[in-house]
Amino acid sequence: MPAMNRSHMTLALLVAVAVCALPAGAQVTADREATLSDYHGYFPCMDCHGDQETIATPRILEEEHFEPLEWEDDDGVTHLVPFGKKLAIGDLLGEEGSVPTPSDKLARIGARLNIASYMDRNGLSPADSVWTLVHGGGNLWCLDCHNADDRDKLVMQNGDLLTFNQSQFLCGSCHGPVLEDWTVGIHGKTVGFWDPAVGDEEETVRMMCVECHDSHRPAFRSMMPMPAPVLRIDGPGARSDHKKEAAH
Numbered sequence: 001m002p003a004m005n006r007s008h009m010t011l012a013l014l015v016a017v018a019v020c021a022l023p024a025g026a027q028v029t030a031d032r033e034a035t036l037s038d039y040h041g042y043f044p045c046m047d048c049h050g051d052q053e054t055i056a057t058p059r060i061l062e063e064e065h066f067e068p069l070e071w072e073d074d075d076g077v078t079h080l081v082p083f084g085k086k087l088a089i090g091d092l093l094g095e096e097g098s099v100p101t102p103s104d105k106l107a108r109i110g111a112r113l114n115i116a117s118y119m120d121r122n123g124l125s126p127a128d129s130v131w132t133l134v135h136g137g138g139n140l141w142c143l144d145c146h147n148a149d150d151r152d153k154l155v156m157q158n159g160d161l162l163t164f165n166q167s168q169f170l171c172g173s174c175h176g177p178v179l180e181d182w183t184v185g186i187h188g189k190t191v192g193f194w195d196p197a198v199g200d201e202e203e204t205v206r207m208m209c210v211e212c213h214d215s216h217r218p219a220f221r222s223m224m225p226m227p228a229p230v231l232r233i234d235g236p237g238a239r240s241d242h243k244k245e246a247a248h
């Protein structure tokens with residue numbers, strides 16, 4: 001490796017200083033209110049929720065936020081916005097009369113939703129299935145994150161209200177270490193201009209948590225493994241069975 005000359009060293013040092021000196025608050029994130037209204041059509045929430053009765057206890061949603069919402073972005077990609085996962089009632093029923101263990105996440109979700117009485121009321125059987133919120137293994141419900149009185153705002157554990165443009169702080173209130181990593185650029189992704197200290201023609205944008213994770217079902221879905229790339233038969237990394245074929 002060629003040795004660094006003096007000007008390279010200075011440049012590297014300047015870069016390091018610029019990155020370290022970057023105040024966390026200076027990072028620009030996406031305009032989520034626009035996204036919610038442009039694509040989801042679900043903003044402002046108070047258009048519907050202004051005069052609507054709030055049911056603060058967990059329950060299974062039946063109307064508006066029940067089936068996955070479908071929307072298409074500028075690139076023509078279709079997104080599905082489900083509020084959880086469709087789960088079989090039978091799986092949500094823990095052992096009768098017993099308190100579900102922390103590891104039995106489905107039974108915990110069932111217990112939190114009071115699934116047995118929900119079945120009674122709606123005449124459902126264990127073979128039916130229902131949409132439920134899966135984030136947090138049965139410990140979270142809608143109003144842990146959405147403010148009950150003003151649905152256009154998110155709410156932190158300490159009661160502070162946030163706009164949809166600040167949702168990373170909501171996530172960070174439970175996932176503190178991940179927010180710290182995100183702030184310094186270890187977790188997540190930065191798009192746009194690399195150096196926020198220079199010029200403001202192009203912005204440096206930190207992708208928000210919700211641009212990668214669905215806030216209602218944050219785990220990444222498993223992907224279909226694709227076949228291995230085609231390699232040159234005798235090249236480095238060629239599979240031994242291919243070599244055998246070549247020898248024939």
Ligand code: HEC
Pocket residue numbers: 036041042043044045046047048049053054055056060061062063064065066142143146151152
């Ligand atoms: C088109 C009308 C409509 C819009 C827009 C709408 N909601 Fe709702 N929302 C409803 C209805 C109806 C229910 C009750 C649904 C049910 O029983 O299935 C509901 C239920 C909820 C609940 C469950 C708690 C409760 O009050 O019972 C939450 C949380 C919620 N909405 C959040 C939001 C948020 C956040 C937005 C904006 C991003 C939003 N809603 C936009 C109609 C709407």
Ligand code: HEC
Pocket residue numbers: 032035036040042061065081083133135140141142143144145146154164167170210215216
């Ligand atoms: C862990 C926190 C959390 C919980 C729990 C939660 N939400 Fe959300 N929700 C969010 C955040 C954050 C957004 C903003 C997402 C974005 O910016 O794209 C959001 C967005 C929404 C939207 C706008 C459309 C969309 O999907 O982006 C609706 C409607 C909504 N939530 C309703 C609900 C309902 C109903 C429940 C309960 C079944 C619920 N939320 C539970 C955090 C939560």
Ligand code: HEC
Pocket residue numbers: 135136137139140144145167170171172173174175209210213214215218219220
């Ligand atoms: C009120 C606390 C709370 C808030 C707010 C919250 N989470 Fe979570 N989250 C949890 C809990 C609890 C778990 C489950 C941990 C487990 O099952 O081991 C979890 C799990 C996750 C997981 C891992 C899922 C998996 O199964 O691998 C991701 C990713 C995640 N949350 C992202 C987010 C994002 C993004 C936000 C903000 C929109 C957010 N969380 C807000 C409590 C929270």
Ligand code: HEC
Pocket residue numbers: 168171172175178179182187188189207208209210211212213219220
């Ligand atoms: C550029 C996309 C991206 C952004 C932005 C992002 N994440 Fe992640 N996150 C990932 C990926 C990829 C994984 C690994 C998923 C896996 O292993 O299945 C992950 C894993 C996680 C996990 C589970 C593993 C762990 O480290 O605990 C949590 C919790 C989480 N992210 C929360 C957040 C929060 C909170 C934010 C915002 C402060 C955020 N993420 C921003 C892509 C992203």
